[in-house]
Amino acid sequence: MTKLPDTEKLCQDLVRELKPRIGPKTAMVGLYTGGVWLAERLHKELRIEKPLGLMDIAFYRDDYAARGLKHDPKRTTIPFDVNGAELLLVDDVLYSGRTVRAAMNELFDYGRPASISLVVLADRGGRQLPICAQHVGAKVEVPEGMRLRLKRDDAGKLALALESDRAA
């Protein structure tokens, strides 16, 4: 059984790592669902001025032809001007890189950011696209047939969890 790192500690590590990078042009976008939870935490603790952006990449997925629109997509809201912004794109787990590809495409339909940096809680490897994260909480090995997901309890406490791939 893989031992998972303490998620709350990873959050604090990320806050410390990002703090020096925050400037007036910094803006943050979280990806539904786990990425939004993490982004809400980071956005608050880092006291980023621009309001938090929330993104559902359902309309930009590359597996639509095979899977269709299975889940009701959430509405993407980007309440700041993307043009010239230094963006922190936040997701819970980095795996194939396809979600990040879709998110970047969607971001560019809002404008031309000055830069995009990727922030993830966990990197489980297995990349299928030339994408890497600039800020990684931890590298986590995930056993075959399992997936890594972020959970949030009623008190708002975050915790990475392993679950069977078939449950998805």
Added chain:
Amino acid sequence: MRLHIKNGRVIDPASGKDGAGDVFIVDGKISNEGGKADKVIDAKGLVVAPGLIDLSARLREPGLEYKATLASEMDAAVAGGVTSLACPPDTDPPLDEPGLVDMLRRRAKSLERARVYPVGALTVKLQGEALTEMGLLADAGCVAFSQANVPLADTQVLWRALQYAATFGFSVWLRVEDAWLAKNGVSHDGDVATRLGLPGIPAFAETIALATLLELVRATRARVHVCRLSSAGAVEMMRAAKKEGLPVSCDVGIHHVHLCDRDLGYFDPNCRLEPPLRSPRDRDALSQALADGAIDCVCSDHTPVDEDGKHLPFAEAEAGATGLELLLPLTLKWGATRKLSLAQTLSRITAEPARILGTSSGRLAAGAPGDLVLFDPQASFRVSAEALKSQGKNTPFIGYELQGKVRATIVAGNVVYEG
């Protein structure tokens, strides 16, 4: 030529006889004498009954051969155990000239299948304006006169037509539907039509027209057979008219005994019928009236339609269903739900229509035409387009499991179908 059918369960609805026995046909007629037969048929396990008589079957000739041909539909008739059928005049051109009627009868006869009784047009081209030469048409072989499904909107023409027919004792067979109330309608005016957004024909389109017709019968004493009742209201009016002693009779189409507007489902064009399928209450009243005699008999109202005529949105699809081959099993199904004896059930497709048609067929009495159907009442089958002999595959009963399979059909002592 002597034919001996042995070991069968012989049912003669006209006399009510039902039991094991032999049937002999000598020179084309039912006979009481036994003796040495030229041919013996073993009818073990089968019902032996008079051939079915269908008061309405469209053969599509002349003029509509792309929908069906005389040959295909006569094959369908005998495959369904139908040995006599009346064909309505809505051919192209309509049966409004003696020459056409004569030709149809000759062509039908040459096929050596069922007996065909043409029903002549009541008005020229069925246009509801001028009377046809009913006398000459009768001489050519017309058994009655009708407008088929074409409305006769002008009440004065209807009155005159009935007067004229009454003069010579001709029967007039009419559907009843007020042409104005039925205008553009394609379904029963009720909640199903409302849900499907289909233009409706109210039930009172039928009762209003029937009230008019019954008044004219009172005035003219013409012999009138009312075709294809569809509503509970009309059934009650017919009941009262018969009680009053008016010279009237009536029938119902077999589909209307089983189906109602709910069966339209998702716009099934095979349920596009004339008259329209009405409410469950109407269907139940028709079924009940056929059992208690308020409705005299049931017919297939066989209407083969080609695919092009049905592959259309519901309202544009051509009306009608194929039925010759399903008349027997569907009538048996009706009889079973009504808990009638086989003899009672079969009378609605043998002795009763024979009476209206005025033929000596439809019974097993000595001297009657040697027309028989031999069927297995237990054998069940699934209705499929491929198995239908009729060129029309248009039936809402596709896929249904039905009971009653024709094993042999005999017309004038000749076996014309074996299944």
Added chain:
Amino acid sequence: MQRNPQLNENGELQHLLSIEGLPREILVQILDTAESFAGVTEREVKKVPLLRGKSVFNLFFEPSTRTRTTFEIAAKRLSADVINLNIAVSSATKGESLLDTVANLSAMHADIFVVRHASSGAPFLIARHVKPHEHVVNAGDGRHAHPTQGLLDLFTIRHYKKDFSKLTVAIVGDVLHSRVARSLIHGLTTLGAPEVRVIGPYTLMPAGVEALGVRVFHDMKAGLKDADVVVMLRLQNERMRGALLPSAQEFFKHYGLTSDKLALARKDAIVMHPGPMNRGVEIDSSVADGPHSVILPQVTFGIAVRMAVMSIVAGN
């Protein structure tokens, strides 16, 4: 019982033919997805790549510039290729059958057929004959259904009223000929609106309309009382004279929506109309342009709703 021809074997939306018979979950899925697309339509770049490489054929057997345009915009915002066919003036007049037309277009590799037809049930016929990967969206058939209009009406109502469970909705006018009314009624009853009223003269009420789950009113004032939502139906020109109604003026007197009559509804009532409006026949200009009117937002929402419908069916 026949399977609902709109759903595939997994119970997912394969075609959108009618709101009737659709489970509540599918209606909510469409409305929620439309909510996300509403965000897209507010952006600078109003386009997503979802249906890139797919072909949407707008098959209009009955002319309707407005509905066709909204479908076209919706399809283009999904990055689909759109081909508009005004069949009313092409093959139908050459005697080509409906199914032949569809077969021909199918040979050109269609993915979605958006169908408008004057005959009730026509999209069902087409849906029965298309290939498994093709999808049919009903853009209005006869008097039967106009499901995307019904959905955009539901979307609009949800947008302004949030919740269906306490709503009184009044639908006014020519219910007899209205596919919009039928679709909306099915949607409202499925989503749990407790009181749906239809208001109009006997001549414009179809037989047995109560069976759809509505209350029938002939007096508009009684019918509007305490309504949260008032939906005015379009009265076609050809119905304004003849055996159904004596005149447009007389119709307006009894059933036209004026400020006075609207005052009987709730203070926060919204007024909807599927368009195009006949001012002075169904609705007074002061109401159509007034603070209760959400007629123009309906049009905007209509694009998001059609994007949702097309992207859901094409993915199933």
